[in-house]
Amino acid sequence: MSERPLTDHPEFDDAPPPEAPRIHRFRREPLLPEAGAGGAPLTAVIAVISFLAVLSMASVLIINKSASEWTAELRSEITVQVKGVDAEEIAAGAAAAMRILNETEGVIEAMEMDRDDTAALLEPWLGKDNAAAFVNIPAIIEVKVTPGLRADLDLLRTRLAAAAPNASLDDHAAWHSRLSTAARSGQMFAFAVFLIILGAACAISIFAARAGLAANHEIVSVLHLVGATDEFIASEVQRRFFVLGLRGALAGLVVALAALGTAALSLKSGIGTDSFLPQFSIGGWMVLWLFAVPLATCLVTALTARLTVLKALQEQY
Amino acid sequence: MSANKAIVEFEEAGFAYSDEAETLSDINLRLHEGEFRFLTGPSGAGKTTLLKMIYLAHKPTRGHFRLFGEDTAGAPRDALPPLRRRIGVVFQEFRLLDHLTAFDNVALPMKVAGINQNQYREDVSELLNWVGLGHRMNAKPPTLSGGEQQRVALARALVSKPDLILADEPTGNVDPAMSERIMKLFIELNKLGAAVIVATHNLHLVQSLGKPVLRIADGRVSHSAGAGGAG
Numbered sequence: 001m002s003e004r005p006l007t008d009h010p011e012f013d014d015a016p017p018p019e020a021p022r023i024h025r026f027r028r029e030p031l032l033p034e035a036g037a038g039g040a041p042l043t044a045v046i047a048v049i050s051f052l053a054v055l056s057m058a059s060v061l062i063i064n065k066s067a068s069e070w071t072a073e074l075r076s077e078i079t080v081q082v083k084g085v086d087a088e089e090i091a092a093g094a095a096a097a098m099r100i101l102n103e104t105e106g107v108i109e110a111m112e113m114d115r116d117d118t119a120a121l122l123e124p125w126l127g128k129d130n131a132a133a134f135v136n137i138p139a140i141i142e143v144k145v146t147p148g149l150r151a152d153l154d155l156l157r158t159r160l161a162a163a164a165p166n167a168s169l170d171d172h173a174a175w176h177s178r179l180s181t182a183a184r185s186g187q188m189f190a191f192a193v194f195l196i197i198l199g200a201a202c203a204i205s206i207f208a209a210r211a212g213l214a215a216n217h218e219i220v221s222v223l224h225l226v227g228a229t230d231e232f233i234a235s236e237v238q239r240r241f242f243v244l245g246l247r248g249a250l251a252g253l254v255v256a257l258a259a260l261g262t263a264a265l266s267l268k269s270g271i272g273t274d275s276f277l278p279q280f281s282i283g284g285w286m287v288l289w290l291f292a293v294p295l296a297t298c299l300v301t302a303l304t305a306r307l308t309v310l311k312a313l314q315e316q317y
Numbered sequence: 318m319s320a321n322k323a324i325v326e327f328e329e330a331g332f333a334y335s336d337e338a339e340t341l342s343d344i345n346l347r348l349h350e351g352e353f354r355f356l357t358g359p360s361g362a363g364k365t366t367l368l369k370m371i372y373l374a375h376k377p378t379r380g381h382f383r384l385f386g387e388d389t390a391g392a393p394r395d396a397l398p399p400l401r402r403r404i405g406v407v408f409q410e411f412r413l414l415d416h417l418t419a420f421d422n423v424a425l426p427m428k429v430a431g432i433n434q435n436q437y438r439e440d441v442s443e444l445l446n447w448v449g450l451g452h453r454m455n456a457k458p459p460t461l462s463g464g465e466q467q468r469v470a471l472a473r474a475l476v477s478k479p480d481l482i483l484a485d486e487p488t489g490n491v492d493p494a495m496s497e498r499i500m501k502l503f504i505e506l507n508k509l510g511a512a513v514i515v516a517t518h519n520l521h522l523v524q525s526l527g528k529p530v531l532r533i534a535d536g537r538v539s540h541s542a543g544a545g546g547a548g
Contacts, residue, residue: 031428033416222412225372226473227402228429229395314394 031223031236032216042208042241043248046201050252050297051259053197057293058260059190061286067183071176075150079170080110080141080160087136089166094139096164101141104156106149113140201297205245205304209237213312220313234309241305245298253294321350322386324481324512325371330380332366340366342536344380348514350480353507355523356516358533364516365409367533368483371514372406373397385480402430405474409485409516411466413458419445419469420454426477437476444472449495463490471499475506482506482513488522500526 080097084090094112101110118140126134149156153171160167213220223233325348333339341363348354356364369375370382373389382389384400392400405426413422420441421428427437445451448468450461458466467490474482482503488496500515500522507513514531517523523530532539 031414031417031425218412219414221374222414223425223429224398225374225401225406225412226426226429227398229398232429232431 030240032212032219032240039244042204043244043251045204046245046248046297046301047251047255049197049201049204050249050294051256052252053194053201053297054253054256054290054293055259056190056194056197057290058256058286060187060194061289063183063186063190065286067179067187070179070183074172074176074179075147076144078143078145078150078153078172080143080167081170082139082141082164082167083136084138084166085136090136090139093164093166094141097139097141097160097167100156100159100163101143104149104159106146108144108146110141110143113142115139198297198300201300202304205241205301206308209241209305209308210312212237212240213309230310230313233313234306237309238302238306242298242302245301246294249294249297249301252297253290257290321352323347323349323383324385325514326381326383327370327377328381330370330377330382332363332370332375333378339378340536341370341533341538344377344538346531346538346540348481348512350512351507351510353504353513353528354515355526355528355530356514356533357518357520357523357530360518362533363536364533365485367538368406368485368514368516371481372404372483373401398429402426402477403480405477405479405482405511407467407470407474407482407484407487409489411458411470413466413469413473415458418455418457419450419461419465422458422469423472423476425473430477440476441472444476445469448472464492464495467491468495475502478511480511482511484513484515486517487515488517488519496522 080101082090082093082097084093098110098112101107115137118137119134121140122134122137123130150171153169157169160169220233325346327344327346330341330344331339332341332344344367356367358364366375370377371384373384376382376390385403387396387400389397389400414425417425423441423445424434424437427441428434442451442454445454448471450456450465450468450472453461453465456465458469461469467487471484471487474484484503487499487503491499496519503513503515504526530541532541
């Protein structure tokens with residue numbers, strides 16, 4: 001057709017006089033109605049999914065942080081145990097071991113535990129106040145070492161064996177290994193839960209996108225007939241789902257952060273700061289990870305909806 | 318025979334809904350650039366079905382159909398939207414989107430074509446003013462009368478300056494004066510180069526304008542020259 005303006009031809013001479021200028025609200029109307037694309041129920045479901053996803057990701061991060069702190073502490077310490085038939089032999093062995101330890105490069109600090117403290121450690125097996133009656137309670141020496149010495153303890157073992165034959169060195173390797181395995185298992189479990197939750201977000205998106213498409217059959221048909229491509233329609237749906245998903249995901253994040261904060265405060269007040277357990281705290285880069293979770297949730301939601309719509313359009317139209 | 322290119326071509330085409338007998342059979346039809354046809358026939362004869370095949374809502378179940386020279390049966394899926402954008406359709410049931418304003422309904426073909434609003438805002442406003450709805454740009458279809466909805470549908474069909482205009486009973490819900498203006502508009506647009514097919518029951522309109530007529534009866538399409546008037 002001619003490139004002249006549409007109304008620039010004789011027929012339009014008959015047109016009624018132009019209307020008084022009126023203001024049109026030139027805002028971007030979504031081509032798919034909000035309610036048809038899932039609306040509030042979808043936002044609520046995504047909020048719940050996001051809440052659970054943030055909690056599971058927080059579990060991954062907290063387990064990782066705790067395991068790192070535990071293993072770091074274990075890796076910086078070794079324990080020397082000196083046995084003997086009586087207190088004198090044990091004391092002589094402990095003194096020899098202390099001398100070797102203090103001479104060894106890489107030993108930051110060596111400290112022999114008080115006999116009463118050592119006896120207290122045995123109370124669970126020997127009964128309260130019974131341990132003190134034993135004369136051959138081993139001497140325990142806690143040793144803080146540098147990473148360099150920790151990496152190669154063979155020479156120290158040899159020297160200890162020569163100076164104090166009844167001394168044995170425990171590098172906590174077994175503990176460290178078990179703790180690492182437990183932490184890894186915990187992390188994998190929490191991450192698996194996280195993936196399952198994202199899978200649930202995908203499933204919900206597929207369901208909502210298909211339902212939305214069915215509810216908006218007439219609109220989609222008209223869009224096709226005026227020349228819309230499948231990509232265009234899918235982009236409209238994706239945009240809608242991204243907005244709904246973002247709203248829900250942020251709501252879920254806020255509630256999850258509040259829950260985590262409450263839990264952290266409760267634990268802190270309950271177990272104090274000197275506990276064997278590391279502090280349950282979230283900050284710095286952990287928060288960034290947690291903020292990434294709702295973003296991932298709404299991206300998964302939007303992309304799943306897009307792919308679902310593209311597939312459905314190929315099947316149905 | 319017109320020297321212009323054929324833009325709609327049916328050869329031995331037929332169409333059947335599911336496994337039923339053919340609604341339309343043995344269609345042999347050519348429409349060239351710049352041609353005007355009325356499409357008449359009794360209710361249920363298949364006028365709307367023929368138009369649906371032309372605007373690619375239905376595929377012929379047999380025979381060949383070419384639109385703007387493209388064999389649509391063999392065309393990949395993504396080749397169809399550009400063809401549809403070259404057609405302006407005034408649907409019998411209007412098919413306006415209820416959640417959009419009159420302005421946004423008219424602008425729909427431009428939006429799906431990815432055209433910036435600044436480029437079509439004036440055309441859309443002007444068209445709506447011309448059809449007498451300049452004061453209802455922000456109104457949504459459920460608040461418009463049948464005649465007003467029909468005028469919005471008309472504006473939507475014309476806004477992209479299509480090469481082919483298909484109108485299914487475009488004057489069914491408007492008063493005689495507006496009917497006359499709409500038909501004069503189609504004729505003017507036809508003079509500007511657009512091919513036009515108008516399906517109508519209004520035989521008085523058909524006779525008064527004297528344009529060639531396609532008649533559908535018993536599932537078959539026949540041609541006849543228009544009576545009277547300029548062709």
